[in-house]
Every structure is written in C-alpha cells, then in structure tokens.
C-alpha cells in the first residue's frame with residue numbers, strides 16, 4: 161500500500177500504526193481512536209507522530225523479506241507498542257531470539273499475568289487472548305520485563321518502560337481478546353497526547369473548515385441513500401445552511417423497493433433536494449449486455465452523464481469519502497479504489513472541474529455513524545447496510561431485464577424484512593439475495609416445475625475489504641426458503657458460504 165501524507169491526517173497529532181500487511185491494522189487504528197488517541201495507518205512517521213504501533217505481518221521475522229522497522233527508530237524516544245509480528249520484530253531487534261514454535265498458537269489461548277506493569281495494568285491474573293503465530297519468542301530482549309506467559313509456557317508480553325517499549329504476542333484489537341480495550345487505554349494514557357480525539361470537537365472544527373472553504377457558494381451532493389452521503393448532507397446543512405446544500409438523487413431503476421420515496425421522506429427538510437428518475441435510460445442502456453464489467457462501466461458512465469446534466473454551474477461537490485477509501489486509493493492494485501471511485505461519482509471531478517468537499521476523509525464508517533447520531537440524523541439512515549452503486553445489476557447474472565429487476569427487488573424486500581425481524585440485519589455487514597441465470601427442477605403441490613434459483617449472501621466484515629460468511633440461524637433460513645419458494649417461479653434457495661478473499665462480497 162502507498163500512503164500520501166497530505167491525505168491521511170499527518171497534520172494532526174497521532175499514533176502511527178505501521179502497515180506490514182496485516183488485515184488488522186485498521187482495526188488497531190480504530191481501537192486507539194476509541195480510547196481517545198487519533199491514529200492513522202502508514203509507513204513513515206511525521207513530526208506529528210507521538211507513538212508507533214508495529215502490527216502484524218504475514219511474514220516470519222526470520223524470513224529474508226521480513227519488513228523491519230528502522231533500528232534508529234527505536235531511539236527516537238517515541239513510545240512503541242509491538243503486536244504479534246511487532247512483538248517478535250521488537251524482540252529480535254533488541255537482542256532476543258525468535259524461532260519456529262513447536263506449539264504454534266492459533267485462536268483463543270489462556271494467558272497468565274506475572275506482573276501487570278504499565279501495559280497490562282488492570283488485567284486479571286488470567287485472561288483469554290486471541291493468538292495467531294507460528295514463531296515464538298524464546299528469549300526476550302535482555303532488559304525486558306516479562307509480564308505474561310501463555311498456557312503453553314510461551315512469552316506473551318514484555319515491556320521496557322525506561323525505553324517506552326511495550327510488546328504483546330496476542331491480538332488485543334480483536335474482540336475475542338478479553339480486556340483488549342484496557343491495553344489500548346493503558347498505552348494511550350502512557351503516550352499522553354495533548355489533544356483527545358473527540359468527535360464533537362471534530363464536528364466543530366470541520367464546520368469552520370467547510371465554511372471557509374466554500375465561502376458562501378452552493379455545494380452539490382450526490383445522495384446514494386447510504387450512510388456516508390446521508391450523514392454528509394445533514395452535516396453540510398448544519399455547517400452551511402439549507403440554501404447552500406443541493407442534494408441530488410439519481411434513481412437508476414436498479415435500486416431497492418421504494419428507494420426514491422424513502423429519500424423524499426428522509427430528506428424532506430432539504431429545500432433543494434432533486435430527484436432524477438432515470439430508470440428507463442439505465443434499463444435501455446443495459447439491454448442485451450451480459451458481461452459484468454461492461455454492465456458496471458455502462459452504469460458508471462451513464463450516471464455521470466445524467467448527473468452532469470443537472471450539475472452544470474456548480475463549483476463544489478460534496479463527497480462522503482472515508483479514511484479507508486483514501487488509503488486504498490493510494491494503492492496501485494486495489495479493486496476497492498475502483499469501487500469507491502464509482503460510488504463517489506468518480507470521473508465527475510475531473511470532467512467537470514469540481515472542487516471536492518470531503519470533510520470525512522479522516523474518519524472510519526462507525527465514526528461517521530456516530531457523527532450522524534450527534535447531528536440527529538434519522539437512525540434509518542445511520543444503521544443502513546451498504547448497497548452497491550450499480551445496484552441490482554451486480555446481483556443479476558447476465559442481461560438485466562425489467563422482469564429480473566422486479567423479481568429481485570421483491571425478493572430483496574422479503575429478505576430484508578425477515579433479516580430485520582430476526583436481528584440478522586444488525587448482526588451482518590450485508591445480507592442480500594442474488595439472481596443467477598441457472599434454472600432448477602422442483603415440485604410445487606404435486607406438480608414438477610422448472611424454475612428460478614436465488615442465492616443468499618450474508619457476511620460479517622469490518623470495512624468491506626475482507627469478509628467472513630455469516631452463519632445464518634436455521635429458523636431464519638427456513639422462513640426465507642418458505643417465503644421465497646411461495647413466489648410462483650422460484651423453486652430453490654442456495655446459501656453462499658465463501659469468505660472474501662477469494663470471493664468478493666458482491667457476486668458480479
């Protein structure tokens with residue numbers, strides 16, 4: 161990954177989480193923020209870096225490709241916390257030894273605390289921690305105080321307070337580790353940033369920033385119906401007043417049931433709200449198109465065309481770009497960057513010379529949700545699951561016809577209702593149906609039928625970059641099957657159990 165220091169909050173006092181390729185770096189940054197320290201993910205410290213976390217890596221510290229912090233770095237006087245790979249890297253750099261373990265530890269492991277020290281302050285004498293390592297620290301650095309060992313006798317934590325160095329073998333950032341939050345709290349207290357990370361202050365600060373940026377000019381904003389653009393609309397209205405905020409909603413005809421009416425209702429206080437009904441244009445453009453990436457491209461460019469017709473004359477475009485999008489767009493091979501580009505009406509700024517207003521680019525999604533709550537945004541907007549910009553077109557195999565969209569929209573409506581009624585909606589990152597083109601044999605009544613198949617996808621995820629299949633409760637699955645097979649031409653329901661990677665969250 162590459163990082164652009166202008167974009168990622170280096171101008172604010174922060175804890176830097178070094179990225180060595182672990183999937184948990186963003187989660188660590190989140191946990192630090194929850195405990196009051198602004199934190200960013202990156203690869204080089206800046207003058208505003210106040211502490212560093214060295215996190216996980218898929219490499220072994222003994223492999224020739226192992227990423228290592230610059231040893232000089234340990235002498236800067238900044239507090240450093242090593243986690244998992246970071247624990248082993250620090251151990252090795254400071255003269256300890258790291259070797260392949262005879263008993264690799266994976267999953268929940270009991271850890272015994274010998275001494276709380278600073279970093280384990282407040283921990284009980286035994287706790288469950290999440291481990292994921294096949295190398296082991298055999299001997300700690302000479303001046304380190306060992307604080308904890310695992311039930312298998314492996315060193316699980318040490319610290320060298322006089323050098324401000326702390327290291328743990330387990331993953332305090334994952335929810336399976338007991339008291340993980342306490343560990344971050346201890347570290348953040350030790351670091352002692354001048355400014356506590358606080359979203360109320362963030363709102364006040366960004367309000368002034370937006371006002372001075374746009375200087376009384378109108379701001380256009382593409383509403384998607386989702387959390388980021390929805391909260392942004394409320395934030396901009398609060399900052400600039402309703403006369404200057406122009407939310408536009410393009411109905412592509414590929415959206416959930418009743419979406420345009422929902423937008424009208426939820427944004428009824430926005431005097432300048434514009435709803436563009438472009439459903440027939442989109443469906444016409446998609447006629448006969450079967451290739452998934454071609455379908456996406458057609459939708460993307462038509463969206464820009466439709467939006468542009470209305471957008472002439474505006475100079476500022478509000479976008480709900482978030483922190484993971486900013487970091488990801490620095491990456492050269494990232495698919496997510498492409499995704500967000502479309503989502504955030506990519507291409508528009510360059511084509512129309514817009515100046516972007518992106519007050520949320522330092523934030524994580526759940527921070528945007530919290531800001532929404534502080535601003536009184538309706539919960540219906542805040543707690544909504546993500547929905548892809550190209551809508552049902554990426555959930556229908558082959559040609560997108562009005563009949564297929566109509567069927568999937570109805571099925572989606574049923575699945576969402578049942579998911580909300582059973583609590584599955586709140587527990588998943590996304591749950592949705594897909595319409596493949598295969599057909600299947602079934603019996604309805606006493607008659608054999610040849611009908612359609614629906615695939616159900618439910619995933620848990622932190623930010624959409626990786627995902628785990630969510631194990632659906634039997635009772636819920638049975639209800640879904642019952643209601644969906646009651647639809648005349650549906651005979652079968654399948655459940656997708658693929659994680660990401662290798663499967664993307666969306667199907668096409």
Ligand code: XMP
Nearest residue numbers: 499502503546547548549550624664665666
């Ligand atoms: P994938 O399918 O890439 O999805 O694993 C990751 C997250 O992004 C959403 N997604 C999209 N969002 N435009 C969007 O606005 C898109 O083209 C798009 N494709 C995927 C997806 O729903 C998931 O949350």
